[in-house]
Structures are given as C-alpha cells and as structure tokens.
Amino acid sequence: LVGFRALQGLGGALLAPAALSLLMTTFAEGQERNRALGIYGAASGSGAAAGVLLGGVITSYLGWSWIFFVNVPVGLAAIALTPFLLRDSRAELAHRHFDLAGAATVTSGLMLLVYALTRATSDGWSSPVTVGLLAGAAALVSAFVWIESRSRWPLLPLRIFRLRALSAANVTMALVGAVTFSEFFVLTLYVQDVLHYSAVQSGVAFVAFALSVVVASNLAQAVVERIGIRATLMMGLALATVSVGLLTQVPVDGQYFWDLFPAFVVGGTGLGFSFVPVTIASLAGVERADAGVASGLVNTSRQIGGAIGLAAISTIAASAASSYAHAHTVSATSAAATVSGFQTSFVVLGGLLVAAFVVATVFLRPARERAEEIEAVELREAA
Numbered sequence: 001l002v003g004f005r006a007l008q009g010l011g012g013a014l015l016a017p018a019a020l021s022l023l024m025t026t027f028a029e030g031q032e033r034n035r036a037l038g039i040y041g042a043a044s045g046s047g048a049a050a051g052v053l054l055g056g057v058i059t060s061y062l063g064w065s066w067i068f069f070v071n072v073p074v075g076l077a078a079i080a081l082t083p084f085l086l087r088d089s090r091a092e093l094a095h096r097h098f099d100l101a102g103a104a105t106v107t108s109g110l111m112l113l114v115y116a117l118t119r120a121t122s123d124g125w126s127s128p129v130t131v132g133l134l135a136g137a138a139a140l141v142s143a144f145v146w147i148e149s150r151s152r153w154p155l156l157p158l159r160i161f162r163l164r165a166l167s168a169a170n171v172t173m174a175l176v177g178a179v180t181f182s183e184f185f186v187l188t189l190y191v192q193d194v195l196h197y198s199a200v201q202s203g204v205a206f207v208a209f210a211l212s213v214v215v216a217s218n219l220a221q222a223v224v225e226r227i228g229i230r231a232t233l234m235m236g237l238a239l240a241t242v243s244v245g246l247l248t249q250v251p252v253d254g255q256y257f258w259d260l261f262p263a264f265v266v267g268g269t270g271l272g273f274s275f276v277p278v279t280i281a282s283l284a285g286v287e288r289a290d291a292g293v294a295s296g297l298v299n300t301s302r303q304i305g306g307a308i309g310l311a312a313i314s315t316i317a318a319s320a321a322s323s324y325a326h327a328h329t330v331s332a333t334s335a336a337a338t339v340s341g342f343q344t345s346f347v348v349l350g351g352l353l354v355a356a357f358v359v360a361t362v363f364l365r366p367a368r369e370r371a372e373e374i375e376a377v378e379l380r381e382a383a
Contacts, residue, residue, distance in 0.1 A: 008071075020295035022086065024283055031225055034280055038221030041276045042214050052210055056203025099155035102147045106155070109140030110304060117311035121318045156297065160290060168363035169282035170301040172233070175356040176274055177302035178309025179240065179349045183267070185310055186317065186345050187247075187260075194335055194342075195254055205256060209264040216272020224277050229284075230364040233277040234357060239270030241353040248346040252335045281364055309352070313345045320344035 023040060027033040058066050116133035123129050148154040161167045184206075191197040191205055216236075224232045246263040254260065282298040283291075321341030325332040 018292075018295075020279070020283070020299070021291045024286070024291040024295065025288060029284065031221075033283075034221040034224050034276075037279050038217055038219075038276050041217030041220065041272065041279070044213075044217070044275075046210075046214050052206040053203040056199040056201070059199040097153045099147070099151055099153055102144055102151060102155035105140045105144040105147060109137045109144060110307070112140065113137035114307050114311045117308065117315055121315045157290070157293060160286070160293060160297070163285055165281045165284050165364055166286065166294065166297075168359055169278050170297055171359050172237075172274075172278050172356045172364075173282065173298055174301040174305030175352050175359070176237075176240075176271070176278065177305030178312075179244070179352050179356075180271060180302075181306030181310045182313035182345065182349055183244070183247075186313065186342050190250060190254075190339070190342055191260075194252060194339055195256075205260065206264070208261055209268040212265050212268025213272040213275075216269045217276055218272075220273050220276035223273065224280060229277045229281050230360060232273055233281070233360045233364065236270045236273030236275075236277065237353055237357040237360060239266050240274060241270075241350055241357065243267030243270055244346050244350040244353060248343050248350065250339060250342060250346075252339050278360075313348065316348055317341035317345040 019040070023033065023036045027036045054070065055067050058070070112133050116130055116137060119127075119133060120130045125131075145158075148156055148158050187206075188202060191202050192199075197205060220232060220236075223235075227235075243263045243266040246266070247260075250259055279298060282301075283294050286294040318341060320343075321337040322332045324330075324340035325334065325337040328336070330337055
C-alpha cells in the first residue's frame with residue numbers, strides 16, 4: 001500500500017505542475033489567465049465535493065480499498081482525451097541533466113522532518129530520537145540549498161525567489177495548505193469519533209464546505225480584477241480565520257447546523273477566495289521558461305505545508321488531549337479530552353492563518369509596484 005501510494009504521489013507530482021504550466025503558456029497574464037485559474041480552482045473544488053461524498057458511499061458499501069479504483073476510469077479517460085484537447089508545449093532549452101542530488105536531499109530532509117513531528121507524539125520533543133531526526137532534516141535541507149546554489153542544472157533555481165510576490169505567495173500557500181489538510185483531518189475525526197457520524201454522513205457533512213470553495217473560486221477571478229490580488233487574498237484569509245475561530249468552540253455534543261455548518265460555509269468561501277489569488281501571485285511575472293518551476297513550486301508548497309502541518313497538528317492535538325486528561329483525571333481517549341485537543345489544534349490553525357494574513361499584507365504588493373519589481377529583476381539578470 002505504501003509503495004503504490006508513493007508511486008501515485010509521483011504521478012501527482014508530475015500532473016499538478018503540468019496543468020498550471022499549460023494555463024501559464026496558453027493564457028496571457030492578466031484577466032484571461034485569472035479567469036482560467038478561477039475555473040481551475042473551481043474544478044479542484046468540484047473534485048473535492050465529489051470526492052468526500054463518493055468516498056463516504058464507497059467506504060460504507062464496498063470497503064475502503066475500493067476508493068483507489070476511482071482513479072482508474074478517470075485516468076484512462078484523461079489519457080484518451082489529452083492528445084485531442086491539449087497541444088504540446090515545451091521550453092526551448094539546452095540539454096539538461098536531472099538534479100539527482102538536489103532531489104534526494106530535499107526529499108529525504110522533508111521525510112525526516114515529517115517523521116520527527118510524528119514521533120514527537122510518542123517519544124517527546126526532547127527525546128534523542130526526535131532531536132536526531134530534526135537535526136538530520138535540518139542538515140539535509142541545508143545541503144539541498146547549498147547544492148542548488150552551485151548546480152548547473154538546479155532542481156529549483158534559487159534566482160526565482162528574487163520575485164517578492166512569488167516568494168510571499170509560496171509562503172502563504174504553505175501556511176494555507178497546512179491549515180486545509182489539518183482542518184479536514186481534525187474535522188473528520190470530530191464528526192466520526194465524537195459525533196459518531198458514519199462514513200456517508202461524514203461525506204455529506206463536508207459537501208457544504210467543498211461547494212463553498214467551488215462557488216468562491218468561480219467568483220474569485222472577478223473579485224481579483226475589481227479589487228486586486230492582495231485585497232482578495234486578505235479577504236479570503238480573514239474569512240478562513242473567522243471559520244477556524246468558530247471551530248475552536250466545538251462541543252462534545254455538537255449539532256451540525258449550529259456548530260459546523262456556519263464554519264464550513266465561511267471557511268470554504270475563505271479558502272476559495274484564497275487559493276485563486278495566491279496562485280495568480282505565485283505565477284505573476286514568471287518567464288515562460290520558468291513556468292514549470294513556478295507551477296511545481298506552488299503545488300509543492302501546498303503539499304509540504306500540508307504534510308508538515310498535519311504531522312504537527314496531530315502531535316499538538318494529542319498532547320493537548322493528554323494534558324486535559326491529566327488535569328481532569330479522565331482518560332486521554334475520552335470525548336472531553338479529545339475535543340479539548342481538537343479545540344487547541346484549531347487555535348493553532350488560526351494562528352497560522354493570521355501569519356499568512358500578515359505575509360500577504362506586508363509582502364504582496366499592488367500591481368504597479370509588482371511590475372516595477374519584475375523589471376528590476378530582469379535588469380539585474382541582464383547585467
């Protein structure tokens with residue numbers, strides 16, 4: 001299972017950047033590309049809406065292993081239609097070599113980091129195992145940066161971070177990815193373990209969240225054209241923060257339409273208004289030859305943020321539940337202790353969204369300033 005999931009992840013790592021690269025090379029920067037990215041975001045949200053509902057039905061009536069077969073007909077249909085619907089697009093570059101050293105160090109470093117955060121739950125943050133894993137992760141990531149700064153064919157050209165909007169957008173995307181992955185995970189545990197929802201009921205419960213993302217993503221490109229990337233993103237992050245704030249109050253005996261539904265609608269709307277502008281910002285001013293790198297980077301930022309955030313939030317929730325159990329002399333697996341851990345995790349997620357809001361406010365500039373920055377970068381590279 002783990003091996004084939006890794007293979008599936010490899011395929012996903014190739015698909016996601018290619019999709020965004022096609023949008024970059026097909027649609028000109030501005031209103032045309034923004035509209036395409038809005039549709040892309042809505043399509044992603046539609047997949048999430050269908051996935052949570054279909055996943056619950058399949059798990060309940062066929063078994064969990066059947067959820068993997070959903071990808072087979074979808075993949076075959078995509079393979080059959082791609083030659084007819086998409087044109088080939090590639091950058092005219094000289095022969096390049098694959099940066100194996102860079103890929104190995106960054107992958108190993110991130111794996112060690114996620115594993116360290118996971119082990120901290122059982123071993124503690126000060127245990128030799130956790131400290132050793134964190135030190136190893138730091139060493140490997142540092143080695144990756146050193147390799148990339150000296151490689152003739154770097155996996156990630158560090159010069160791309162000279163674009164301030166791109167750097168800020170990727171930091172924001174990593175934070176939003178951490179919140180999104182963790183929020184879905186914690187909420188799934190809450191509705192199933194505390195409220196005792198079935199898999200189908202859980203899927204139906206999340207439809208409101210996913211549909212809100214779809215609607216907001218469709219509207220986001222028009223809002224960006226009217227008030228700008230930064231203002232739209234700030235609005236989305238503010239709504240997402242309000243949603244997480246509501247979730248910090250979830251009770252042991254929660255009711256869906258009172259305790260969850262408002263947060264789902266507000267949070268889904270906020271994420272829809274966040275994903276589209278942050279994606280636009282991450283691709284703004286990027287040269288055609290760097291389209292694949294920029295597209296891969298923004299997707300990687302979301303996945304890395306999600307993986308690290310999920311591992312960290314799991315540890316935080318477990319530690320908070322244990323502390324509550326110790327203070328109130330109850331079992332760490334009791335509903336009260338579990339919900340206390342969830343509430344603490346939502347407080348932390350709110351802090352991450354506030355951090356994302358600050359990054360967007362301070363480092364994402366209006367269009368005119370961004371154009372001047374891009375021009376300055378181009379002049380430095382020409383010199």
